[in-house]
Amino acid sequence: MAIVVEKLGFNYGSRAALSDLSFELLPGSFNALLGPNGAGKSTLFGLLTRLLAPQQGDIRLFGLPIRQHAGAVMRRLGVVFQQGTLDLDLSVAQNLAYHGALQGLRRQDVQTRMRAELERLDLGDRLHERVRNLNGGHRRRVEIARALLHRPSVLLLDEATVGLDTQTRAALNDYVRRLCHEDGLTVLWATHLIEEIDTDDRVLLLHQGKLRADNSAADLCRRTHTISLTQAFAQLTDPQQQESQP
Amino acid sequence: MNTRISAAPAAVPGTGPVTEPASREHPNGDHRQDQPSDSRLVGTDVGTGFTAGLPAYGHCFVGILMREYLRFVQQRSRFLSSLVRPLLWLVVFASGFRAALGVAIIPPYETYITYETYIAPGLCCMILLFNGMQSSLSMVYDREMGSMRVLLMSPLPRSWLLLCKLMAIGLISLTQVYAFLALAWLSVDFDPPLLGYITALPALFLTALLLGAIGLFLSTHIRQLENFAGVMNFVIFPMFFISSALYPLWKMREASEWLYWLCLANPFTHAVELVRHALYGQLNLLALAITAGATLVFALLAILGFNPERAAGGGKVKGER
Numbered sequence: 001m002a003i004v005v006e007k008l009g010f011n012y013g014s015r016a017a018l019s020d021l022s023f024e025l026l027p028g029s030f031n032a033l034l035g036p037n038g039a040g041k042s043t044l045f046g047l048l049t050r051l052l053a054p055q056q057g058d059i060r061l062f063g064l065p066i067r068q069h070a071g072a073v074m075r076r077l078g079v080v081f082q083q084g085t086l087d088l089d090l091s092v093a094q095n096l097a098y099h100g101a102l103q104g105l106r107r108q109d110v111q112t113r114m115r116a117e118l119e120r121l122d123l124g125d126r127l128h129e130r131v132r133n134l135n136g137g138h139r140r141r142v143e144i145a146r147a148l149l150h151r152p153s154v155l156l157l158d159e160a161t162v163g164l165d166t167q168t169r170a171a172l173n174d175y176v177r178r179l180c181h182e183d184g185l186t187v188l189w190a191t192h193l194i195e196e197i198d199t200d201d202r203v204l205l206l207h208q209g210k211l212r213a214d215n216s217a218a219d220l221c222r223r224t225h226t227i228s229l230t231q232a233f234a235q236l237t238d239p240q241q242q243e244s245q246p
Numbered sequence: 247m248n249t250r251i252s253a254a255p256a257a258v259p260g261t262g263p264v265t266e267p268a269s270r271e272h273p274n275g276d277h278r279q280d281q282p283s284d285s286r287l288v289g290t291d292v293g294t295g296f297t298a299g300l301p302a303y304g305h306c307f308v309g310i311l312m313r314e315y316l317r318f319v320q321q322r323s324r325f326l327s328s329l330v331r332p333l334l335w336l337v338v339f340a341s342g343f344r345a346a347l348g349v350a351i352i353p354p355y356e357t358y359i360t361y362e363t364y365i366a367p368g369l370c371c372m373i374l375l376f377n378g379m380q381s382s383l384s385m386v387y388d389r390e391m392g393s394m395r396v397l398l399m400s401p402l403p404r405s406w407l408l409l410c411k412l413m414a415i416g417l418i419s420l421t422q423v424y425a426f427l428a429l430a431w432l433s434v435d436f437d438p439p440l441l442g443y444i445t446a447l448p449a450l451f452l453t454a455l456l457l458g459a460i461g462l463f464l465s466t467h468i469r470q471l472e473n474f475a476g477v478m479n480f481v482i483f484p485m486f487f488i489s490s491a492l493y494p495l496w497k498m499r500e501a502s503e504w505l506y507w508l509c510l511a512n513p514f515t516h517a518v519e520l521v522r523h524a525l526y527g528q529l530n531l532l533a534l535a536i537t538a539g540a541t542l543v544f545a546l547l548a549i550l551g552f553n554p555e556r557a558a559g560g561g562k563v564k565g566e567r
Contacts, residue, residue, distance in 0.1 A: 046555065049395075049398075049399065050398070050554065051395065051398060051554050051555055052554075052555050070401070071401040071402065071403070072401070073401075074399060074400065074401035075401040077399070079395075079399055081392065081395055083392040083395075084392060085391075085392040085393050085395050085396050086393070087313070087317075087391075087393055089317065089320050090313070090316055090317075094312075094313070094316060097309065097312070098309050098310075098312070098313045098396070099396060099399075100305075100309070101305050101306055101308060101309020101310070101312070102306055102309055102310070102396065102397060102399070102400040102402070102407075103400060103401065104301070104302025104303070104305050104306055104400075104401065104402060105305060106301075106305065107305070107308075146396075
């Protein structure tokens with residue numbers, strides 16, 4: 001398994017952000033993490049990226065427990081955060097070189113890889129441009145290039161398309177899917193935008209810190225007797241529906 | 247790896263009809279293994295370019311140093327203000343006070359000296375003090391801007407990352423100190439032996455580490471950028487004024503006994519004395535021991551108190567190191 005999450009729990013004081021969360025991700029699979037605001041997606045990302053320490057349960061990446069093998073785990077993880085994390089006053093190349101150095105990569109490798117990654121993202125000519133001068137969509141692409149620079153096995157994207165126009169969102173979504181299918185990258189794509197999820201995608205539906213569903217989008221519709229994922233999502237996250245469930 | 251982003255994707259996902267789910271098996275086969283091979287954990291990672299051991303630590307340090315340098319180069323006003331501040335003290339303040347304040351012969355000086363000569367080492371440390379506190383400001387800024395997360399995504403130990411940050415800020419500060427020393431040599435009667443400029447280097451670097459560690463320690467406790475004004479009032483000014491930077495300790499003792507003891511308890515006093523002696527090719531062992539000890543204590547406190555969740559812009563929960 002690429003990622004194994006077992007009985008994961010996390011509280012902010014007395015409020016449970018995640019409770020008894022368990023799931024597994026297959027290598028080379030595209031997985032959508034769907035949930036309304038406050039569902040616990042960012043907490044889960046914090047735990048997967050070691051920004052938070054698990055209070056209960058365990059996370060393993062390619063068989064490696066995250067607590068004991070933090071370094072090896074982080075080398076296999078690429079992350080695109082919801083909030084922009086590029087240094088606006090540095091150029092694209094300088095931002096990527098910084099990330100490469102933090103990953104312990106050789107300078108020559110970083111130079112070669114950054115050109116290749118940016119070329120794939122159609123940003124080859126923006127190498128020496130200041131990030132401040134790039135638009136939101138281009139900045140996101142640079143962040144994806146940065147997340148892939150150290151050739152991770154798993155890519156985590158936390159609401160990476162928030163604030164982008166529909167076309168840019170779709171283009172990024174399409175690109176990440178192809179990375180998954182062609183390069184065998186395991187992807188966990190957190191979103192609250194249902195249109196970003198394809199019918200074939202595996203959907204992990206998180207609500208109030210619990211995993212409400214773990215099916216393909218199509219199965220989810222069948223299970224909830226709905227005709228669209230939007231309806232299924234509404235049904236599974238509707239407070240009244242929740243109360244009527246045992 | 248021929249995947250390229252397309253300007254217009256074939257279809258917007260999620261808009262198609264509901265169909266049977268696709269197989270979860272990877273179409274290209276499972277070439278990203280479930281279990282890691284030994285090569286991914288020991289030595290050089292095959293295909294990742296990651297160099298384990300010392301080289302990786304070295305690449306990381308150079309990367310952090312380069313980033314700090316680039317930020318420093320881009321902030322010319324910061325560089326200029328870091329020079330103007332001590333120069334004003336040296337040229338204006340010291341000129342006015344040289345007549346009022348007599349400085350007796352005290353080590354490391356072997357003769358009567360001008361007041362400018364006396365305060366120059368303290369002003370070097372003043373640059374380092376402001377830079378150290380500026381580093382705490384930049385850590386808080388990085389935290390608010392989200393770039394601290396990039397640092398925390400490194401596979402290397404967080405204690406090493408923080409140490410790199412400290413050393414990088416220290417090295418950048420040294421360029422400012424030497425620029426000030428050159429201007430001081432040109433503008434006033436300040437001429438330590440040439441060798442002193444070399445022997446002062448390790449003393450200045452240790453002082454930079456001490457003040458950077460204090461800054462880092464403070465940054466773990468500063469929640470917002472706006473709170474930085476408090477640092478100015480409660481850390482920078484007391485540290486600078488309650489020290490031997492502007493007045494010799496015996497002069498302080500003449501004025502007030504408790505002020506003298508307060509100065510002695512201030513690690514900044516010992517850092518100033520370390521630099522003062524080093525500028526004249528002498529080693530003040532007591533000052534070295536106290537400065538090194540305080541550096542160690544504050545660096546440890548900063549590393550142990552570092553909260554990755556708060557550093558990444560989160561809430562209050564304690565995290566791992």
